[in-house]
Amino acid sequence: MERKGILAAGNWIVDQVKIIDAYPQQDTLANILAVSISNGGSPYNVLKDLALLGAKFPLEGAGLLGDDGFGKYILDECKQLGISTSQLNTRKGEVTSLTDVMTVAETGRRTFFHARGANGVFSESDLDLSESSAKIFHLGYLLLLTKLDELNAVRKTGASRMLEQAISKGFKTSVDVVSESSERFPAIVKPSLPFIDYLFVNEFEASRITGINIIEDGIVNIAKAKQASRILLDEGVREWVLLHFPQGALASHQNGTIVFQPSLSIPADKILGAAGAGDAFASGVIFGLHDNQDILKCLKLGVCAAGASLFHPSCSDGLMNSAKVLDLEKQFGFQSFL
DSSP, rough: OOOOOOEEEEEEEEEEEEESSOOOOOOOOOOEEEEEEEESSSSHHHHHHHHTOOSSSOEEEEEEEEEHHHHHHHHHHHHTTTOOOEEEEEEEEOOOOOEEEEEETTTTEEEEEEEOOOGGGOOOOOOOOGGGOEEEEEEEEETTTTHHOOOOTTBBHHHHHHHHHHHHHTTTEEEEEOSSSOOOOHHHHHGGGOOEEEEEEHHHHHOOOOSSEEEEEEOHHHHHHHHHHHHHHHTOSEEEEEETTTTTEEEEETTTOOOEEOOOOOOGGGGOOOTTTHHHHHHHHHHHHHHHOHHHHHHHHHHHHHHHHOOOOSSSSSOOOOOHHHTTHHHBBBBOOO
């Protein structure tokens, strides 16, 4: 059987994006300048991005929603986008996960206030991998899926077991991690590494997992980024570590191949929000990997998709078809970083 398409599981979230004039100190006030409701969470963002990029392969969602208006909102949008929801189930007694995304108007920097809701009870029993013939199984976010993050007596997580099963059934596996402020990264992420073909991490997450501080004076140190990527490969990642950061993306393969792609050089006054940029990058790369494109082409589509996402405060509404996204290079060019 030829596998085709993307099955994405994990956090399904409704984002309430609030543009604020400044991030306040505790007990002080900030002004909300605008409010919008949109998609959030790894599978929701990636699948919507892929649909907007014009993916011709099947898109399937898996996870849990609450029996409420936000759950209906997600199901309705998936239907409009052509995303299969046969394994995106409603759990009575739970609320659909939501996040208040506070985005500072001047900088685009964002802070998240999150309610896990139904995502907190999503477990291995809620997904039947045998029902899908997708080529890539994408799971995210580790550290934000309560049941799948639980460690058993032999230090394996529900996520690691789910990914191991996916590998055994012939999927390529793709994983993303949340930028949680904690010390849990090694314990939760490392058990899954031997069952991940494509690991997406940003500079903060890579530093927390490996213990290598790759950020110096606010800029990524490429030598240390390569060192952290090699550690992740040595810990088990099967093919690519895809480390993304504001200045670009570094792809490191198990065979020693290393490729760097700078980000688009977008003026600060055109950036309306950075929420979803990491997932947009992942969607662009996954789009290319699914179609067996050269890794540099995958990275270029990834950074261009991430750049497009910056033009809107929501996670995905800045995306457009892949040809238009790639045309952003002509308009803005790439940063001079190395």
